[in-house]
Amino acid sequence: MAVPILIGLLSNNLKLGMTASLVAIMVVYFPLEGSFSEKILMLISCSFGFISVYTIGLIFSFNRIISVIVFGITVGIIHWTVSHFKLKPPKDFFFVMLCSTAISIPHQTIPKIAENIGYLTFGTLSTCLIVFLYCLIVRKKSSLNKTVDIPHVPLEIRKNVIESIIFGVFLSIA
Helix, strand or coil, rough: CCHHHHHHHHCCHHHHHHHHHHHHHHHHHHCEEEEEHHHHHHHHHHHHHHHHHHHHHHHCCCCCCHHHHHHHHHHHHHHHHHHHHCCCCCCCHHHHHHHHHHCCCCCCCCHHHHHHHHHHHHHHHHHHHHHHHHHHCCCCCCCCCCCCCCCHHHHHHHHHHHHHHHHHHHHHHH
């Protein structure tokens, strides 16, 4: 997972290589059970989430008050999404960490923001490629009945929404 750091080192741009390697932690969301397509779909979904929260964090880092409000809303949405799809631990920890890391970066110009997002996207693509190759090499039979059961009970959905609002408010206060 240090491919982006190696490329950054070889191109004399280690700082941006480290930005790209931030998303190597995405591998912890890789499911060990399930079909090949379920595993890759989970990783691509996490890639989209990582890119989204990083982008939101970079865009709204221009003002401390606005960034706190946006951080709270983003954390609430992240927590609700992770709870809704019943993601396994570490659940929303790394999504929140990536968003807070992006918000703590001093505000930059739009081309620099786009460049940072591009490097992060390169990191997600390289991570997905490495995991894809791993899945091709280590092919094992898996049962197809181990799918994620998405809750459709109104009480559970209401509980997830209330929990996400509380989570977002208290993390933005912190």
